[in-house]
Amino acid sequence: MDDYSTKENDKVESPIALLSHDLLTTSYDVTRAIFRHLPIRSIDSCSLVCQSWTHISRLIKSHRHTIHTLTYPSDPLSPTVTCSNLLHDFDQFISLYINNNLWSLPTFALVVSTNILASKGFYSSANSPPLIKHSRRIHSETGNLTRINERFDISQALIKHLNKSCKVLMIAADGIIASTDNNQSYEIESNDAIGILFLPHFPPDVLGIYPFEIPSNTQIASDMSRSELHRFLGSVPDDVQIRCVIFFFVQRQSYAVDCIKKLLEYYPSQVAIIGGFVDKINYDDRQIHTTKISYDACGIVITGDKKRLHIGEILLENHIRTREQIRNKLNELKSLDNNHCLSFAIQISCIARGSNYYNDEQNVECSEFRKLFPNTPLIGVFGNGELGHDYLPNYNQTITKQQTGKNLFRGYSTVFSLISLHM
Template sequence: MADSETFIRLEECRGHKRARKRTSMETALALEKLFPKQCQVLGIVTPGIIVTPMGSGSNRPLEIEIGESGFALLFPQIEGIKIQPFHFMKDPKSPTLERHQLTEAGLLDNPELRVVLVFGYNCCKVGASAYLQRVVSTFSDMNIILAGGQVDHLASLTAEKSPLGVDAAGVVGLSLSGARIQSATVLLSEDVTDEKAAEAAMQRLKAASIPQHNTVGFMFACVGRGFQHYGAKGNVEADAFRKLFPGIPLFGFFGNGEIGCDRIVTGNFILRKCTEVKGEDLFHSYTTVMALIHLGSPK
């Protein structure tokens, strides 16, 4: 994940805005050369970044709302766990999603599916937001964790052989499958406006009792939150997370709309199906979605 300023600067170096798609593709290819051939890369560009600096998972996570920033989160091969990237591009000529596409991505007919991280890109384009909702609706009624949001554009997907047009819109993400995965999400609504309320939301997340080893945290926040939302005080939500989860690294972004709800999935126990409220309650603005994903205990 990288913030928009990083890519804008690269484009300006080329002297023309339309260099974006070429620059993004070249950046993706350069990154992919650093990794083993079987490593799959998914890259997105967002207005801002949440990152835990390298060194220790207990380092203070930073909400970087202004300036160039980015991070790479690498998942090792883990026995019993499958992580699959997916990409559905909005195509006016073929508006329907084929069932086999969802099955191949691990999103349907997959009893071990536990978590889906999902991101809509270029959602300001006509029909793009509705397309995102249509994609998510195909798997939102399952007993899984859903979290993500709307980002500026797609920077990289290993499977792409040619650069996307600047106006291309679609949905990308990761499906995480495996009986050992445990996960939980909480939603910080627009009414959460001070440190005390933010900590109370993190207490709800802690009450899920997700193991804190082999666990990563995600934060998907609206660009309207951050230091402006908290009366010019910065890093409020990331600090509240660190207070209750001292050893879990936190990553994420400031985006243009959030996806998620209060939910726990641990083994056979599910607290609240998101569809108990209406499906559109998965989609929010001026909120933050916090997620924990536990990838199982080492054998």
């Protein structure tokens, strides 16, 4: 048994008993066995003790590839749970999660938020302890120092908890699909809530993540080359094939939509495309930008070797209205999933396909997905228009014929995309 084998979507490696062939003959072996059961922040702390522990910590971290999802608040549909807008409460929630549950170092975070919460953001409180270095204070009439409440958007509040290499893409929509760390999924249409998907670093032949933004009024040249398209969409290397692109648009009449035509030109039957029209987008690549630029679209390019990365996509069209129909359609993705792979999934739903669509029953579509894929993290949004198609490659790499760009745009539908990683 490999001491550092990836746990299949497990968020915490349980302290299992040692196997008969686990021979702990040295203090190094004992330390290594203990480190295997520590969350990532504890390992970081241990790495500072001595050179030997630094080496073990680096080895442990390099072999961990755990995908995490969480929701804030942790039970977003509970009638007794309210979503606090105090920065102190959010800080406590995220800090506790990272310290106790985070198993791999994230390099990318996809954040989805309901519009109301994204507009509110988080506020420091005069009654809470100082949390940030730049909190402003003024003298009140009595001469006492009083802190002014400051507003932080969701990305600002989250980023200070993450390692500096972790990029953050934030999407705000009328409703979201979010999952807890134990893979309980929710379709959140009216409550304030945030969903986060944390992806660690993977070997490039397994999974490459290339976030991108498209500035407003950017025109896509008709003669744009494949290399130029790759640079435009996240600076994907020329010798790497694009396998999937996830788009989030804020303008229907955006020039950014034209890049889909170029994708289909260079990848006519070899790329899965999924996306939706949302209300707000924000990408933070952790670089300092001196000028503020408006963006019409953002997204993620996914790459990886076809033998290691399997991608499938199904479309729930307007006529699919029952659980049985949903289940039958989702079953078409099962060929991509097995007990020896990691996976995560994206759900883009029309805002009209919520509980009203299913006679006031909540979580219909995400719960059917969860029955078939109990260990797969799921995240998504309810949009004002969807982008997707049926894309079902099998293990022989025979791919369903790609649809035209025009037919990728949908209404009153839901699109599920399953990304399966074979380590």
